Amino acid sequence: MPFEFETIAALATPAGTSALAVLRVSGPLSSGLANVLFGSITTPRMAHHADYRNVGGTLVDDVVFTCFVGPNSYTGEDCLEISCHGNPFVAQMILEDLFARGCRPAEPGEFTKRAFLHGRMDLSRAEAVMDLIHARSERALAAANHQLRGALARELDVLNAILINILAFVEAYIDFPEEDLPPSDRQSLLIQMDSLLARTRSLHATKHYGAILREGIITVIIGEPNVGKSTLLNILAGHERALVSAEPGTTRDYLEEPLLIGPHFLRLVDTAGLNASPSPLERRGIAKSLEQAESADLFLWVLDATQPVPQLSPRLTSLMTQANTIAVFNKIDLNSAESATPPTAFMSGRISAIQGTGLDELKIKIINLVESFRSEQDSDLIAISARHAHLLTSIEISLQLARVRLANEGPDELLACDLRSALRLFGGISGKIIDDEVLEQIFASFCIGK
Ligand SMILES: Nc1nc2c(ncn2[C@@H]2O[C@H](COP(=O)(O)OP(=O)(O)OP(=O)(O)O)[C@@H](O)[C@H]2O)c(=O)[nH]1
Ligand SMILES: [Mg+2]
Numbered sequence: 001m002p003f004e005f006e007t008i009a010a011l012a013t014p015a016g017t018s019a020l021a022v023l024r025v026s027g028p029l030s031s032g033l034a035n036v037l038f039g040s041i042t043t044p045r046m047a048h049h050a051d052y053r054n055v056g057g058t059l060v061d062d063v064v065f066t067c068f069v070g071p072n073s074y075t076g077e078d079c080l081e082i083s084c085h086g087n088p089f090v091a092q093m094i095l096e097d098l099f100a101r102g103c104r105p106a107e108p109g110e111f112t113k114r115a116f117l118h119g120r121m122d123l124s125r126a127e128a129v130m131d132l133i134h135a136r137s138e139r140a141l142a143a144a145n146h147q148l149r150g151a152l153a154r155e156l157d158v159l160n161a162i163l164i165n166i167l168a169f170v171e172a173y174i175d176f177p178e179e180d181l182p183p184s185d186r187q188s189l190l191i192q193m194d195s196l197l198a199r200t201r202s203l204h205a206t207k208h209y210g211a212i213l214r215e216g217i218i219t220v221i222i223g224e225p226n227v228g229k230s231t232l233l234n235i236l237a238g239h240e241r242a243l244v245s246a247e248p249g250t251t252r253d254y255l256e257e258p259l260l261i262g263p264h265f266l267r268l269v270d271t272a273g274l275n276a277s278p279s280p281l282e283r284r285g286i287a288k289s290l291e292q293a294e295s296a297d298l299f300l301w302v303l304d305a306t307q308p309v310p311q312l313s314p315r316l317t318s319l320m321t322q323a324n325t326i327a328v329f330n331k332i333d334l335n336s337a338e339s340a341t342p343p344t345a346f347m348s349g350r351i352s353a354i355q356g357t358g359l360d361e362l363k364i365k366i367i368n369l370v371e372s373f374r375s376e377q378d379s380d381l382i383a384i385s386a387r388h389a390h391l392l393t394s395i396e397i398s399l400q401l402a403r404v405r406l407a408n409e410g411p412d413e414l415l416a417c418d419l420r421s422a423l424r425l426f427g428g429i430s431g432k433i434i435d436d437e438v439l440e441q442i443f444a445s446f447c448i449g450k
Contacts (some may be wrong), residue, residue, distance in 0.1 A: 004077070006026070009098040010106035012449035018086030021282050023094055024449055026111055029102050030078035034067045036101070044069045052084065054097040061090045075111050076118025109446025113439065116431060123431025123442070124152040127385060129445050131214065138263035140213040145384040151380035152388075155203060156430050160194045163426065167419040173411050188399060193403050203384065204392040205375040210383035212297050216258065216267040217370055220292050223302035224251050224310055225273025228330040231353040232302060233257060233270040244268050247326065249273060252285040252290050262367040269296075274313070293319055298326075298369060301346065305329040306336040309344055322346055323372065326365050333359065363412070391428050398422040400439060 007027030011022070016026045025033060034042050038050040044067050052060045061084045068079040084090050099105065107113075109130070116126045128147035135141040146152075167190055173181050181189070202331030210220075225248035233242050237257045241252055251272050258265045269292050272285030293299070299320050303309060309327075312320065329345045333352040349365050351358035374383075384392070402418035404410070 003062075003117070006239050007033075007103045008106035008110055008114075008290075009095060009103035010275065010449040011095060012081075013086070015087060015088050015091075016086075020083050021086045021088070021091040023082045023084065023091060023237060024074070024082040024106075024111060025077075025082070025103060026075040026077045026106075027103070028078060030080040031069070033098070033101060033103075034080050038065060042067045044072075045059055046233055048060060049380070052097075052240045054093065055100050056239060060093050060097070061087075063094075071118065071120070074120070076113040076120045077114060079165070087255065089149060091439045105319060107442030107443070108448050109450055112446060112450055114441075114442040118263065122153050123434065124388075124429060125150060126431070127387075127442065129153075131385075133447065134448065136216065136258075137260060137265035138264060138386060139212070140390055142263075143213050143381050145208070146195065146381045151382050153381060153430060155375070155380070156197075159196060159199055159431075160423070160426055162192055162199075162422055163419060167193055167194070167416060170412055170416045170419065174416055177286070181409075181412060186409070190403070193399070195408055197399050197403060199358065199397070201391065202395055202415055203376060203382065204396065206296075206383045206391060207386075207389040207392075209374045210389070212370070213265075214385065216265045217233075217297045218269065218295055219259075219266045219272060219298040219300060219366075220269045220289075220291060220296040221302060221317070222271055223273065223274050224304070225381075227273070227302045227304045228353045229273065230270050231303045232300065232328065232330065232351070233268055235353050235356055235359065236261075236268060249275060249282050249285075250278070252281060254285075254288050261363050264367060264370050266298075266366075274316075296324070296407060297361055297373070298366070300366075301325055301327045301344075303327060303344075305332050305350065306334050320346070324369070326362070326369060328362060336404050388429050391425050395422050398425065404445060 005028060007025060007029035009023065009025045012022045012024045037052065038048065042048055044270050047064050047066050049062065051066055052063045054060055060210055064083045068074070068352045070077040070079070070165065073079040084092060084094055103113060112126050112129050115121050116123060125148055128144050131144035132141065132148060135144050169185065169189060170181070184381045194383040220232055223229050224247070230242035230251050232245045234240050234244065236259055241257050242255055249268055249272070254269055257268045257270070259268045271289035272282060274286055275282050278286055283404060293316060295360065296319065322345060327348040329348060329350045330353050331351045347360040347365060351362055376412070379426045398418045398421045401417055402422065405415040406417065424433050428438070
């Protein structure tokens with residue numbers, strides 16, 4: 001049955017005991033259901049108080065319900081929202097009653113999918129709804145809100161407009177095979193093409209910031225044994241997460257702790273000390289530390305301020321850069337610390353993890369470094385997802401090919417073909433051109449009821 005003829009229902013709040021639970025209904029039965037259930041004539045978008053009785057006439061709860069008339073609703077269809085008491089048993093009884101009255105259970109993300117299919121929002125906004133629900137930091141929330149308000153959609157519109165303009169010009173000449181694109185027009189198209197490529201690249205460059213906003217900033221605490229890595233993790237986490245001892249080689253396996261620093265969400269990873277002559281078990285721990293280092297966004301390289309700065313292994317040297325590493329000189333409370341701290345090439349901070357000194361300054365350095373991961377897209381905070389990045393990689397290839405053909409006066413048909421392919425791929429981001437399977441995948445990762 002086409003989706004427009006089906007009415008869906010789901011619990012929109014988490015299952016469990018709470019003050020309130022909200023049930024959501026969307027589809028053609030919604031208005032009729034409100035009349036049958038609550039009798040009185042209802043004013044759209046106005047909350048009404050009523051008893052909820054099931055099909056058997058049993059009183060289930062007193063509820064507050066609101067009707068929405070399509071297309072002026074979240075999904076673009078007639079909708080009904082019912083707030084009941086937050087007893088999972090009550091919510092379940094109402095939900096089962098709605099099913100008995102002809103609704104079917106909503107699939108994950110189906111309300112938002114319907115909003116997209118009814119043109120209430122483009123795909124980038126629909127995806128932002130999920131980002132908003134899952135945002136774990138102030139900055140992730142800000143990025144989701146920007147995308148929900150169309151920041152990405154607007155940028156895509158600009159890129160599409162330039163692309164369509166170039167394509168229209170090229171196709172006009174294909175329609176008149178006796179004429180070739182004049183050099184002056186080619187030149188002006190090249191300028192537009194370069195601007196399109198530059199803007200596409202800078203949009204693509206927001207991929208890393210997008211990933212760290214969505215997944216968290218993988219922050220690996222690395223260093224020699226006994227320098228105080230686990231002590232630092234514990235003091236940042238605010239509780240004793242890792243074992244600490246005066247014995248080198250205490251941490252054998254890596255462990256992760258979620259942490260908010262300023263507007264950012266970090267996944268702080270404590271690792272085994274990089275012992276130069278490790279025992280077999282330590283060796284395995286070090287191998288795991290290096291594995292973690294491979295996927296790090298940020299390094300906190302902990303050093304003992306009373307000791308000379310050790311050499312980094314070539315593998316770590318290739319991963320740790322000025323753009324992603326802070327050298328943290330620890331144990332500054334010890335008398336011998338002051339004089340023995342030679343500089344490193346990295347931004348550095350001085351702390352005593354045991355006493356908690358220097359931590360606020362360290363946090364500011366972390367925030368500043370993370371801020372530098374952000375690549376500016378006008379004034380809007382745009383941070384694309386892995387799905388967008390995947391499509392943008394192909395778009396860049398098509399545009400680059402088109403640019404070469406344009407510059408080399410290659411066949412206009414092939415040029416148009418590359419431009420069309422880029423246009424199709426852009427359509428995959430905004431959802432203007434997208435196949436059902438991809439759509440299923442996107443919305444399947446939503447929660448039920450959203
Ligand atoms: N004086 C002083 N001692 C510290 C400080 N931070 C940690 N320590 C001590 O240094 C020792 C090692 O601390 P850990 O946090 O276990 O060090 P680690 O780097 O995790 O060590 P491994 O897990 O063995 O690699 C412990 O005895 C800590 O109490 C500090 O700021 N000042
Ligand atoms: Mg440790």
